[in-house]
Amino acid sequence: MRLFRPGWTLRLIARPGFQAFAARVPGLRGIARREGQELFDLVSGFVRAQVLMALVQLDIPARLLDGPRAPGDLAPAAGLGDDRMALLLQAGAGIGLLKRRRDGRFALARKGAALLGVPGLSAMIRHHDVFYRDLADPVALLRGETDTELAHFWPYVFGARGAVPDRVTQLYSDLMADSQGLVAQDTLAQVRLGSVRRLLDVGGGSGAFVAAVCAAHPALRATVFDLPAVMPSARARLRDAGLENRVDLHAGSFRDDPLPRGADAISLVRVLYDHSDETVSALLAAVFDALPPGGRLLISEPMGGGARPDPSGDVYFAFYTLAMRTGRARSAERIAQLCRDAGFEGLRCPRPARPYVTSVVEAFKPGAKFRESSVK
Numbered sequence: 528m529r530l531f532r533p534g535w536t537l538r539l540i541a542r543p544g545f546q547a548f549a550a551r552v553p554g555l556r557g558i559a560r561r562e563g564q565e566l567f568d569l570v571s572g573f574v575r576a577q578v579l580m581a582l583v584q585l586d587i588p589a590r591l592l593d594g595p596r597a598p599g600d601l602a603p604a605a606g607l608g609d610d611r612m613a614l615l616l617q618a619g620a621g622i623g624l625l626k627r628r629r630d631g632r633f634a635l636a637r638k639g640a641a642l643l644g645v646p647g648l649s650a651m652i653r654h655h656d657v658f659y660r661d662l663a664d665p666v667a668l669l670r671g672e673t674d675t676e677l678a679h680f681w682p683y684v685f686g687a688r689g690a691v692p693d694r695v696t697q698l699y700s701d702l703m704a705d706s707q708g709l710v711a712q713d714t715l716a717q718v719r720l721g722s723v724r725r726l727l728d729v730g731g732g733s734g735a736f737v738a739a740v741c742a743a744h745p746a747l748r749a750t751v752f753d754l755p756a757v758m759p760s761a762r763a764r765l766r767d768a769g770l771e772n773r774v775d776l777h778a779g780s781f782r783d784d785p786l787p788r789g790a791d792a793i794s795l796v797r798v799l800y801d802h803s804d805e806t807v808s809a810l811l812a813a814v815f816d817a818l819p820p821g822g823r824l825l826i827s828e829p830m831g832g833g834a835r836p837d838p839s840g841d842v843y844f845a846f847y848t849l850a851m852r853t854g855r856a857r858s859a860e861r862i863a864q865l866c867r868d869a870g871f872e873g874l875r876c877p878r879p880a881r882p883y884v885t886s887v888v889e890a891f892k893p894g895a896k897f898r899e900s901s902v903k
């Protein structure tokens with residue numbers, strides 16, 4: 528007979544009496560306090576996120592960039608009374624974005640300054656009002672009973688073609704392009720594209736990834752393939768970057784149209800997680816078809832659902848894609864399997880530097896060129 532049934536420690540910890548006991552015992556006390564604080568951080572997570580939202584909506588970090596300010600200085604422009612501004616600034620200091628000075632003024636903390644320095648982060652926070660409304664009843668969301676706003680916010684989710692207002696297309700293109708700098712940086716650090724002659728970026732949005740690749744590889748040419756509605760913003764961005772002679776634009780839907788041929792590498796950056804397994808399998812088959820023997824497939828996006836759950840892929844992106852209703856955050860192993868099913872080999876899943884930014888999977892179409900490059 529076993530002395531202790533499996534899980535006895537968890538049942539012990541779950542007893543209110545044990546919690547009171549642990550708070551008194553040296554050794555256990557430190558652990559209980561730390562875990563208690565972590566638990567409370569989870570309980571108050573939504574309030575923290577809303578404090579962050581208020582700070583960003585009222586431009587407080589930007590307004591503190593020139594130096595510390597008193598609540599009374601900042602209150603009128605925000606339409607708040609001095610006491611409410613003091614409450615908000617105090618909360619901002621509580622979550623580590625601001626610092627309270629002895630004289631009662633508030634200054635930007637390092638994290639608050641970094642928030643301004645990450646392109647697209649403020650815009651991302653601002654658009655979370657939509658996401659939070661979708662999360663208002665998380666069980667209903669999980670049961671599929673919510674008509675989510677995010678599904679309508681991202682117009683291509685249901686395969687829309689051209690019927691989306693320009694303002695909406697521009698908004699999502701900007702959100703994606705702003706955050707693309709970090710994604711491109713982490714992606715390019717994980718792969719060597721020196722031998723690539725032409726890159727086809729499928730779902731390439733307004734061309735921000737291709738622009739970063741062209742800057743890193745001056746001899747490379749590229750094509751951006753995306754929905755017709757996205758083409759005007761891609762054209763404008765690539766023209767501003769002086770890349771109109773190196774990058775072609777190809778309008779189409781990968782659900783309905785063949786992918787252009789002629790590229791020896793194809794990238795899918797933050798594309799797969801928007802779509803169902805069925806759409807992803809069909810897309811990977813089309814990519815396989817469009818590549819020459821030895822051609823390279825590069826997938827880069829936040830991933831989740833793997834053996835080591837993490838708060839970015841398995842909480843944020845998992846629920847974000849759930850609210851979008853068509854896709855899901857997949858693990859590198861799952862993506863690699865879908866690639867193998869499509870015929871790819873030579874799979875690489877390098878360890879991501881910042882999983883909350885992106886993770887990479889690289890694969891090759893079987894063929895002479897792949898064998899040559901893999902021997903190097």
Ligand SMILES: C[S@@+](CC[C@H](N)C(=O)[O-])C[C@H]1O[C@@H](n2cnc3c(N)ncnc32)[C@H](O)[C@@H]1O
Nearest residue numbers: 683703707730731732753754780781782796797
């Ligand atoms: C999340 S955004 C990523 C954009 C860009 N790759 C990036 O990382 O910034 C997904 C992109 O896929 C494009 N897309 C979605 N469905 C598509 C389809 N059926 N055919 C072509 N592009 C599509 C969208 O228009 C959008 O630009």
